[in-house]
Amino acid sequence: xxxxxxxxxxxxxxxxxxxxxxxxxxxxxxxxxxxxxxxxxxxxxxxxxxxxxxxxxxxxxxxxxxxxxxxxxxxxxxxxxxxxxxxxxxxxxxxxxxxxxxxxxxxxxxxxxxxxxxxxxxxxxxxxxxxxxxxxxxxxxxxxxxxxxxxxxxxxxxxxxxxxxxxxxxxxxxxxxxxxxxxxxxxxxxxxxxxxxxxxxxxxxxxxxxxxxxxxxxxxxxxxxxxxxxxxxxxxxxxxxxxxxxxxxxxxxxxxxxxxxxxxxxxxxxxxxxxxxxxxxxxxxxxxxxxxxxxxxxxxxxxxxxxxxxxxxxxxxxxxxxxxx
Numbered sequence: 001x002x003x004x005x006x007x008x009x010x011x012x013x014x015x016x017x018x019x020x021x022x023x024x025x026x027x028x029x030x031x032x033x034x035x036x037x038x039x040x041x042x043x044x045x046x047x048x049x050x051x052x053x054x055x056x057x058x059x060x061x062x063x064x065x066x067x068x069x070x071x072x073x074x075x076x077x078x079x080x081x082x083x084x085x086x087x088x089x090x091x092x093x094x095x096x097x098x099x100x101x102x103x104x105x106x107x108x109x110x111x112x113x114x115x116x117x118x119x120x121x122x123x124x125x126x127x128x129x130x131x132x133x134x135x136x137x138x139x140x141x142x143x144x145x146x147x148x149x150x151x152x153x154x155x156x157x158x159x160x161x162x163x164x165x166x167x168x169x170x171x172x173x174x175x176x177x178x179x180x181x182x183x184x185x186x187x188x189x190x191x192x193x194x195x196x197x198x199x200x201x202x203x204x205x206x207x208x209x210x211x212x213x214x215x216x217x218x219x220x221x222x223x224x225x226x227x228x229x230x231x232x233x234x235x236x237x238x239x240x241x242x243x244x245x246x247x248x249x250x251x252x253x254x255x256x257x258x259x260x261x262x263x264x265x266x267x268x269x270x271x272x273x274x275x276x277x278x279x280x281x282x283x284x285x286x287x288x289x290x291x292x293x294x295x296x297x298x299x300x301x302x303x304x305x306x307x308x309x310x311x312x313x314x315x316x317x318x319x320x321x322x323x324x325x
Contacts, residue, residue: 023055023056023057023244024056024059024082025057025058025082025083026059026066026082027041027045027058027059027060027061027082027084027085028065028066028067028081028083028084029061029062029084030068030069030072030188031062031188031209031212032062032212032213033062033063034208034212035208035212036140036208036263036264036270037140037263038062039266040140040262040263040264040266041060041085043258043262044060044255047254047259051251052252052255055248055251056251056252061081063189064187064188067080067084068187068189069086069087069090069167069189070168070187073090076134076237077237079237081237082236082237082240083235085233085234086232086235087167088102088230090168091129091134092170094134095128095129096308097128097312098128099171099308099312100312100316100320102169102171102175102228103171103304103305103308103312103317104175104302104304105297105302106305106317106320107144107323108325109144110141110229110268110271112323112325113141113231113323114141114264115323119323121320122139126138126233129235130238132238133239134235134236134238135242136234137234137236137253137256137260138256138257139231139232140234140260140263140267141263141267142206142208142209142229142232142267143207143230144228144229144230144271145204145205145206145225146205146206146207146222146223146224146227147159147202147204147225147227148202148204148216148222148223149162149219149220150201150202150221152223152285153221153223154223154289155296156179156180156296156297156300159180159181161181162201162202163181163184163200163201163202164176164202165183165184165185165191165195165200166183166203166204167188170308171308173185174304174308175228178304179297186199191203191215192213192214192215195215195219202219206274207272207274207275207278208267208271211274211277216281216283217283217284220284220285221285221286221287222285222287223289224275224288225297226289234260305317
């Protein structure tokens with residue numbers, strides 16, 4: 001009897017130990033902690049561990065510590081990480097519809113992007129990759145893109161012959177080819193050195209990325225172009241997500257929704273702040289793009305819309321245009 005009681009106690013203790021072991025959630029991304037995405041990831045950790053105390057442990061890996069932006073999708077598929085937040089440009093091999101976000105001069109501002117992402121069409125795209133094992137948890141803002149190079153570029157003709165770093169995106173490749181420039185696909189972690197050594201002449205990025213990665217220190221001019229958007233989709237490994245206990249999945253969903261709202265607020269508020277920091281450093285000259293020159297750039301790049309209309313869908317492009325006021 002005594003032996004049975006000891007064995008029962010041991011089994012009970014083992015069961016309690018197993019139950020107490022938290023689910024490890026690895027959240028990997030490629031930018032700095034102080035960027036909107038970095039802050040949103042840390043907020044997710046805070047909220048998830050508060051809502052699901054003892055049930056989950058969220059480990060955040062910024063700055064490509066685990067995987068660069070060329071490897072993170074593969075890592076997600078293999079289950080080496082559970083959550084990542086790639087740029088929307090990274091999903092073109094999984095669904096062509098998300099290429100709508102890469103179309104140049106489509107959105108007037110980040111508020112228009114937000115309205116489109118909140119629309120039925122935008123929300124439907126979150127589940128567009130389920131068949132490929134990818135679950136969309138929400139959109140995360142970074143901000144509008146600015147063009148930089150070592151020469152001023154008030155007109156599209158000024159970009160001719162220059163080499164621009166781009167993310168891996170057929171639309172962005174076509175965008176620069178439309179103005180006679182030479183796009184070069186490079187991982188985000190390689191951009192600073194490529195600019196510093198002259199491997200590329202310029203790049204396009206948000207104010208937060210430009211400042212946090214010090215791109216303004218290795219570029220002479222930044223055009224305040226607002227010609228496109230860099231946003232992210234926070235995604236999870238579908239098999240892992242579906243395997244979670246219902247209460248854990250619910251808690252993580254709530255934490256993610258709140259962290260995205262927080263991150264998007266930060267992105268909107270800090271956009272002007274990061275721009276001001278770049279200007280204050282006085283290492284790159286920030287130049288405005290006049291309304292006339294903006295129209296010239298838009299006209300030069302708008303044929304890219306037509307080029308990808310068949311893949312994206314004319315209705316989706318129209319829905320995005322309607323988000324502008």
